[in-house]
Amino acid sequence: MIKLAETKGLNIIINEKTEGVVPDYLREDELFNVTRFHESIDGYERTPLILLSDLSKELGVSKIFVKDESFRFGLNAFKALGATYAIARILCEKLSVNIEDVDFKFFRSDEVRDKIKDMVFVTATDGNHGRAVAWAANTLGCKSIVYMPKGSSITRLENIRKEGAEAEITDVNYDGAVRIAKKKADEIDGVFVQDTALPGYEKIPVWISQGYTTMAKEAFSQMKEEGVKGPTHILLQAGVGAYAGGVLGYVVNLFKDEVPKVIILEPEKADCIFKSAISDKKEPVFVTGDMDTIMAGLACGEPNPLTWPVLRDFSHAFVSCPDYVAEEGMRILASPKGDDRKIVSGESGAVGVGFLKVILENRDFCYDKKMLGFDENSVVLCFSTEGDTDPDSYKRIINKLTIKEEK
Template sequence: MPDKRSSAPPPWYARPAARTWRCAPAPADVRAFHAELPGYAATPLVELPDLARELGVGRLFVKDESSRLGLPAFKALGASWAVHRVLAERATPHGAHAPLTLVTATDGNHGRAVARMAGRLGGPGLTAHVFVPQGVHPAAVAAIAAEGAQVTEVEGSYDDAVRQAADAARAPEAVLLQDSSWPGYERIPGWIVEGYATLFAEIDTQLTGAGAQLDAGLVAVPVGVGSLAQACVTHYRSRPGGPSPALLAVEPDCAACALESLTRGEPTPVETGPTTMAGLNCGTLSHLAWPYLRDGLDAAVAVTDADSAAASRALAAHGVSSGPCGAAALAGTRAALTGPGATERRTALGLGPAATVVLLSTEGTAANPHLADPPTSTA
């Protein structure tokens, strides 16, 4: 049975015209690069008929990112492609490169992925220095350190950690490998976004194998700084001809910078609060992502920690390991498709009773030690 949720309509934004917007596709060689990495395999796309019936849609699938290249979240896709591109630029004619430190800020998954890829792709001359904000769980910090990274804990928010990482990356033989962007810092974040294209290419192949039709369907994506959402928009809005699925952004209600920005029509930072959805607890959208989110997202919704926890339990009951950030996709879809105002929200999304829905579960429970603790993160 579904968990009880609030009777009040959720914080919501909709722009149905987004379905007609188009952009250029991601590079075609990204998936081929990932396919050559040791341990690569497409993550599962799990069909959950019970949840489809609960939500009144034809078919529902969950893209399960609880194990991606040996890590419990999708972030290794972007980190690996960006590290590859950085090293390719700096390689000598013999393929070697000078000693280099990859610097980044993280609330857990991205920093661990950068550290892992530094060790896997760069050899002994490539190291990682990871800045983590206040509130990141000690177990998550320890997991980053276990990858061989230098870790600096910041007394402040995620945005504060990003600023300190950017300062540290000005050192000789250092480069900032951040998954957010701002004016003047766009190329490497763009590579990280390109790396996420593999996830969506896998979904296309898997849906074809399942006989599902994604046209006129819905894809729900959790949003932090917006880089994965940018990759989602890029993939589905670059398809030539025909209808494109509705794209739904889901955020914590205490860190809904995309929802606030879309509502105001301009990038709008927000002050964040504690949440178990630590990986989504970002107050500022990526500069690079904003035009894609503004023009290519159909809708945005904000959910509570309780909504996310209920969704995580529902997915666990169906055999899918999903931490609070990953489960946000189901929580947001529930908020959009059920409760007061649901008919209007379904109309805005163009969803009929035969629609196919895809939820991006971006992390497994192993990625989020906060599951065992009360929410304390401000990252």
């Protein structure tokens, strides 16, 4: 790993040697049923893949694509891809059926609803995953209980309650909320549906990571339809890394000898993947404390132990970003220049575009840009993983007001 000099608060490490073994569960043939199942969910549509031509010209690259996940199932974030697939697999086990043989309609039939109506799904979330679990449970006539870390947004809490969940904000951080949820699930004989693995708890997080790959699969076929050969760079933001690791593993298997450069972005206050990458150990390193960042969806201190090895072995770079990077991205996407389409992108969704703007526009980053392999031929794919999931904070940021100024 090469650590580049810190510039404007950004810390970047380049992974010189990308090699390793991708878990079998991220092989394309293993993932066939994931997308097929998603396509059977009522209201499923591919989310838009938006080409920002004017921004690409301004920043000196060939193309910047943004996949807008604010349109996913009307939930304003991508997380339902993981939650729905995991819950489907849990129900398959309960009903002794194979995922190959069923679709979403099957789970909504009167006969099945009667068999699953007393099931309770329990989870911890900073907002999006919990809303997705609550939505899936509610849609299938089951119950859900959701725990949030201290300082969570009230709007995000209310959106989870609107899906019929019993939800509360705890006085611990994200990783503490995960432990509370696990304990509760054990006590009430509920099903713990978490997007990170714990010792002896791996099956469900694997299904969740598999679920996220639909987003990448859609993006690659949309690019193909536009006549664009695969991306040269993919920017993935990470909390525990279940989504980034799932997508990266899928990408490595799919592109084989021509794997795009994948860059992992985290908030500096919760950069557990970055810290793990820079440490000499092969094992993940934890970040503790409040992890005070506007990127609430990424405020996780303990990497998912299942996807961490994929991130460690195959990411091209790891970046620890101050909050201003995400704010920059939110504003660019909210009021794009020229003919580019507006994208409503929340704090955890916009960090990729913000990073591009900071790195590619600023002469102080010439060396970093070279090390990251960006040039006029680069085709960059970013995922805006959420819309304005905290609308007050979103408005404050795009209007450039800080909380102090507002008073």
